[in-house]
Amino acid sequence: MSEKADILIVGGSAAGIAAAISSRRYYPESKIVVIRKNEKVMIPCGIPYIFGTLGEIDKNLIPDVVLTGKNIDLIIDEVTTIDKENKNVETLQGKKFEYDKLILATGSLPLEPPIPGCDLENAYVVKKEAPYLKKMQDSLNQAHDVVIIGGGFIGLEFADECKKKGIKNVTVVELLPKCLLLACDEEICNRVENKLKEKHIEIINNRRVQAITGNGKVQAVELDNGDKIKADVVIAGIGVNPNVELAEKTGLKCDTKMGVKVDEFMRTSHKDIFAVGDCSEKKCHLSGLPSNIRLASIATSEARTAAGNLFGLRRRNTCAIGIFCTMIGDLGVGSAGMTERTARDMGLDIVTGEFVKANRHPGCIPGAEEIGVKLIFERDTMVLIGGQVFGGTSVGEIINFIGALLQHKTRAYEIATFQVGTHPMLTASPIAYQIVNAAENAMTSNHS
Amino acid sequence: MSEKADILIVGGSAAGIAAAISSRRYYPESKIVVIRKNEKVMIPCGIPYIFGTLGEIDKNLIPDVVLTGKNIDLIIDEVTTIDKENKNVETLQGKKFEYDKLILATGSLPLEPPIPGCDLENAYVVKKEAPYLKKMQDSLNQAHDVVIIGGGFIGLEFADECKKKGIKNVTVVELLPKCLLLACDEEICNRVENKLKEKHIEIINNRRVQAITGNGKVQAVELDNGDKIKADVVIAGIGVNPNVELAEKTGLKCDTKMGVKVDEFMRTSHKDIFAVGDCSEKKCHLSGLPSNIRLASIATSEARTAAGNLFGLRRRNTCAIGIFCTMIGDLGVGSAGMTERTARDMGLDIVTGEFVKANRHPGCIPGAEEIGVKLIFERDTMVLIGGQVFGGTSVGEIINFIGALLQHKTRAYEIATFQVGTHPMLTASPIAYQIVNAAENAMTSNHS
Numbered sequence: 001m002s003e004k005a006d007i008l009i010v011g012g013s014a015a016g017i018a019a020a021i022s023s024r025r026y027y028p029e030s031k032i033v034v035i036r037k038n039e040k041v042m043i044p045c046g047i048p049y050i051f052g053t054l055g056e057i058d059k060n061l062i063p064d065v066v067l068t069g070k071n072i073d074l075i076i077d078e079v080t081t082i083d084k085e086n087k088n089v090e091t092l093q094g095k096k097f098e099y100d101k102l103i104l105a106t107g108s109l110p111l112e113p114p115i116p117g118c119d120l121e122n123a124y125v126v127k128k129e130a131p132y133l134k135k136m137q138d139s140l141n142q143a144h145d146v147v148i149i150g151g152g153f154i155g156l157e158f159a160d161e162c163k164k165k166g167i168k169n170v171t172v173v174e175l176l177p178k179c180l181l182l183a184c185d186e187e188i189c190n191r192v193e194n195k196l197k198e199k200h201i202e203i204i205n206n207r208r209v210q211a212i213t214g215n216g217k218v219q220a221v222e223l224d225n226g227d228k229i230k231a232d233v234v235i236a237g238i239g240v241n242p243n244v245e246l247a248e249k250t251g252l253k254c255d256t257k258m259g260v261k262v263d264e265f266m267r268t269s270h271k272d273i274f275a276v277g278d279c280s281e282k283k284c285h286l287s288g289l290p291s292n293i294r295l296a297s298i299a300t301s302e303a304r305t306a307a308g309n310l311f312g313l314r315r316r317n318t319c320a321i322g323i324f325c326t327m328i329g330d331l332g333v334g335s336a337g338m339t340e341r342t343a344r345d346m347g348l349d350i351v352t353g354e355f356v357k358a359n360r361h362p363g364c365i366p367g368a369e370e371i372g373v374k375l376i377f378e379r380d381t382m383v384l385i386g387g388q389v390f391g392g393t394s395v396g397e398i399i400n401f402i403g404a405l406l407q408h409k410t411r412a413y414e415i416a417t418f419q420v421g422t423h424p425m426l427t428a429s430p431i432a433y434q435i436v437n438a439a440e441n442a443m444t445s446n447h448s
Numbered sequence: 449m450s451e452k453a454d455i456l457i458v459g460g461s462a463a464g465i466a467a468a469i470s471s472r473r474y475y476p477e478s479k480i481v482v483i484r485k486n487e488k489v490m491i492p493c494g495i496p497y498i499f500g501t502l503g504e505i506d507k508n509l510i511p512d513v514v515l516t517g518k519n520i521d522l523i524i525d526e527v528t529t530i531d532k533e534n535k536n537v538e539t540l541q542g543k544k545f546e547y548d549k550l551i552l553a554t555g556s557l558p559l560e561p562p563i564p565g566c567d568l569e570n571a572y573v574v575k576k577e578a579p580y581l582k583k584m585q586d587s588l589n590q591a592h593d594v595v596i597i598g599g600g601f602i603g604l605e606f607a608d609e610c611k612k613k614g615i616k617n618v619t620v621v622e623l624l625p626k627c628l629l630l631a632c633d634e635e636i637c638n639r640v641e642n643k644l645k646e647k648h649i650e651i652i653n654n655r656r657v658q659a660i661t662g663n664g665k666v667q668a669v670e671l672d673n674g675d676k677i678k679a680d681v682v683i684a685g686i687g688v689n690p691n692v693e694l695a696e697k698t699g700l701k702c703d704t705k706m707g708v709k710v711d712e713f714m715r716t717s718h719k720d721i722f723a724v725g726d727c728s729e730k731k732c733h734l735s736g737l738p739s740n741i742r743l744a745s746i747a748t749s750e751a752r753t754a755a756g757n758l759f760g761l762r763r764r765n766t767c768a769i770g771i772f773c774t775m776i777g778d779l780g781v782g783s784a785g786m787t788e789r790t791a792r793d794m795g796l797d798i799v800t801g802e803f804v805k806a807n808r809h810p811g812c813i814p815g816a817e818e819i820g821v822k823l824i825f826e827r828d829t830m831v832l833i834g835g836q837v838f839g840g841t842s843v844g845e846i847i848n849f850i851g852a853l854l855q856h857k858t859r860a861y862e863i864a865t866f867q868v869g870t871h872p873m874l875t876a877s878p879i880a881y882q883i884v885n886a887a888e889n890a891m892t893s894n895h896s
Binding site: 014017018021022025026043045046049053054059060061062066295296297298299300301304305308314315317318320321323324325326327332334336361362364365366367393394395396397398399400401403404405407408410413414416417418419420421422423424425426427429430431432433435436440441443444 | 465466469470473494497502507514743746756765766771772773774775809812841849851852853855856865868873877884892
C-alpha cells in the first residue's frame with residue numbers, strides 16, 4: 001500500500017523546509033510530506049559556529065517542529081526512484097508514496113579539492129551531516145595546526161571559530177590575491193584580512209594547495225611554490241556542486257555542473273515536478289548569465305516561488321542575486337550583487353559612491369562603530385548593480401536594504417532622496433546616513 | 449558693501465546642513481553661505497539623550513566642520529528681511545547678502561500646551577537652543593518628580609532618560625488610550641508601555657493636563673479628572689508648528705499651521721526661493737492629504753531635492769512618509785507609513801501579516817533577541833502601506849528596509865520572494881526572515 005501526498009518534498013534543508021512552510025500557507029488543507037535523508041538537519045550557515053561559539057552540534061539544528069507544528073509529515077528516509085509518469089516515489093526503506101506535485105530540494109555536495117591526500121584522516125570538506133561534523137569536531141578538539149583551503153565566507157568563518165576555540169596555528173590558503181575577493185572589492189577584503197591578522201590567523205594569498213600529505217593522517221599541506229605548512233587538520237571550503245543524481249536518474253533535464261533545468265516558475269522538464277535551492281540551475285539577476293552561486297537566501301526564495309506555483313502559476317523567479325553577510329571578529333561585512341571588480345571585468349561602464357560614518361549619532365554615544373557603504377551603479381542608467389557594507393552588527397540588515405534596492409533596479413537619484421528613519425541609538429544621523437550619501441556621491445561624481 | 453552668495457541657506461539645523469552639503473556636491477565651484485541664529489547646533493533627535501546617556505549638551509552638537517570642511521561659509525546671525533525682487537537679505541547684525549538662489553530652512557517651534565502655568569519656572573517645552581537646554585538640565589539635576597506631557601517618541605525618550613539619570617518619580621500623561629498610538633498599533637504600544645513600567649515610569653493614558661500649578665515654580669500638574677500629580681519639573685513634548693515668520697514677512701505663500709507653500713520641486717511661490725524641512729508644507733506619500741508630520745528624515749530628503757533643483761529642475765519630492773524608530777530601555781521600536789488603525793480609520797480595505805522570530809539563528813546564539821515585524825497592505829492591490837517592527841538594535845535598519853519598500857510601492861508577492869542575506873550572528877534565518885514571512889502571511893491570509 002502506498003501513501004498519497006498532495007505535495008511531496010524531497011529534501012529537508014533550507015529549501016525543502018521553506019517550500020513546505022509556504023505550501024502549507026497556500027494550501028491549508030493539503031497533505032504535505034517531506035522526505036529527508038538525515039536524522040538531524042543542520043542550519044547550513046551555522047556550521048562553522050558549532051566549533052567555537054556554540055560548542056555543540058545539537059545547538060545548530062533546525063527543529064523538526066517547524067514542519068510537524070504545521071501539520072507537515074516528516075519522513076526520515078531516502079527517495080531512490082521517482083516514477084514521473086505514474087507520479088510516485090520509492091524509498092530506501094521500501095516505502096512508496098504517490099504524489100500530485102513533487103518538489104525536488106536535494107541540495108548540493110561540497111567540492112573536494114582535485115589534489116592528492118583528500119582521503120587522509122583529518123582532511124575534511126564541509127558536509128551538512130551530523131555524524132561527519134562530530135568527527136570533525138573531535139579532530140579539531142585535539143588540533144594545534146589547522147589549515148583551511150579557501151578564503152571565502154565559509155573558510156574565514158571556520159578560521160575565526162578555530163581561533164575562538166583556542167587552536168594555536170590557523171592558516172588560510174587562498175588562490176586569489178585577497179580573501180573574499182569574489183564577494184567584495186579589495187578595500188573591504190583588506191579590512192577583513194586585517195581583522196584576521198589581528199586574531200593571529202595566517203593568510204597565504206595567491207597560492208594553490210597541491211597536496212595534503214601525511215602517513216594515514218594529515219601532517220602537512222604542500223603549496224604550488226613548494227612551501228609546506230604543518231597541519232593536523234585540513235578543512236576545504238571551496239564551493240559546492242548541485243546534487244542532481246536523483247533528477248538525472250528520473251530523466252529530468254540536468255546539467256551536472258549547473259543543476260536541474262527549471263523554467264522561471266521553477267518547473268523542471270516535467271510539469272508536475274519542481275526543483276528549488278542548491279540542486280536547481282540559476283541565472284544571475286544582473287547579467288542574465290548562468291550562475292553557480294548557491295545560497296540559502298536564493299534557495300528559500302525559489303522555494304516560496306515554487307510553492308506558490310504548484311497548482312496554478314502565480315510567481316516568477318527573479319533570478320539569483322548574491323546577498324551575503326558575515327562577521328569576522330567584531331567586523332561585520334556584507335555584499336549584494338556585483339562588485340566593482342566583477343562589473344569592470346564584465347565590461348560595464350560604472351560609477352561608484354562611498355560613505356563612511358558612525359552608526360550612532362552623535363558619534364560619542366556608547367556603542368558607536370563606524371559603518372561604511374559602497375554602491376555601484378551603471379553609468380548611463382544610474383541603476384544600482386551592487387553594494388557592500390562594513391561595520392558592526394547592523395550590516396546584516398543594511399545589506400538587505402541594499403539587496404531590496406537591487407531587486408527593484410533602483411536608480412541613484414531615488415536613493416539619494418530616500419527618506420530614512422534615524423535615531424541616535426540605532427543609526428547614523430539623517431544628514432550622514434550612509435546609503436543615501438553614497439548614492440548622492442555617485443550621482444554627483446557622474447554629473448561633474 | 450554686501451557679499452554675494454550663489455546659494456544662500458537660511459537656517460543651519462538638519463535641513464539647512466543637508467541642503468548645503470548636497471549643494472556643494474552638485475555645484476563644486478559655487479559660493480555657498482549658511483546663516484544660522486544659534487551659536488551651537490543641537491542634533492535634534494539627540495536632545496533627550498543629553499540628560500542621561502550623554503550627560504552633556506556639548507556632546508550633542510553637529511560640528512561646524514561638516515560645513516566649513518566643505519568650503520561652505522557659516523555665519524552666526526539672523527536674517528531679518530528678504531528682498532525677493534532684488535535678491536538680497538539683511539541680518540540682525542546689519543549685514544547684507546545678495547544671492548542667486550535662496551533656501552529657507554527655518555525649522556519649527558515647539559507647541560506650548562494651551563493651558564495655564566506654562567510660564568512657571570521649571571515648565572519646559574523641547575527647544576533646540578543650548579542655553580535653554582542648559583537651564584532644563586540644571587532643573588532636572590535637582591528634580592525628584594518629573595511630569596512629561598505627551599507620550600509620543602520625544603516624551604517617552606525623555607522619560608527613559610530621566611530614569612537613567614536616577615530621577616525618582618517620572619510620569620507620562622498621554623491624551624490617547626496608549627502612548628505612541630499615532631505611530632504604532634496597540635500591540636506594539638503595549639510592549640513599549642510594559643517596558644516603561646518595568647523601569648518604574650508611571651503612565652497615565654486618556655488624560656489631558658488642564659493646568660500646571662505652583663507658586664512661581666512648578667509644583668504640580670492638574671488633570672482633567674481633577675487628579676493632581678506632584679511635579680518639580682514639567683516637560684511638554686506635544687508637537688511643533690512650522691516657523692514661517694520670515695517667509696510670511698517676505699510675502700511668500702504660507703499656511704501658518706502647515707508651512708511655507710512649495711511645489712514638488714521644493715520651490716516656494718517665488719522661483720528663486722526654495723523651502724525645505726520643518727518650515728515647509730507636506731503632503732502624505734500614502735494618502736496625498738496635507739500632513740503635519742515633521743521629521744529630520746523628511747527634512748533632509750527635501751533638502752537634497754531642493755539642492756538638486758537649484759539651477760535646473762531634476763528631482764521631485766516624493767512626499768512625506770513617517771519613518772520613525774526609537775529605543776526604550778533595551779526595546780527598539782520602528783514604524784513606517786500607516787498603522788493598521790490609521791488605515792482602517794481612513795476607510796482603507798487592508799490585510800496585515802505578522803512574524804516574530806529571533807534576530808540570530810540558531811536562537812541560542814549569544815545576543816539573540818526576538819524581532820517582530822507587522823506589514824500592512826491594501827487588499828486589492830496588495831501594495832505595502834505601512835510596517836512596524838520591535839526588537840533589538842537592528843530595528844533601526846529594518847524599518848529603513850521597510851521604508852524603502854514603501855517608497856517603491858512594493859507588493860506583497862514581491863516581498864514574499866525577496867532574496868535576503870542572512871547570517872547566524874546578524875539576522876534571522878532565511879527560512880524565518882521576518883519581513884518575507886510577514887508578507888507571505890498577509891498574502892496567503894488574503895488568498896484563502
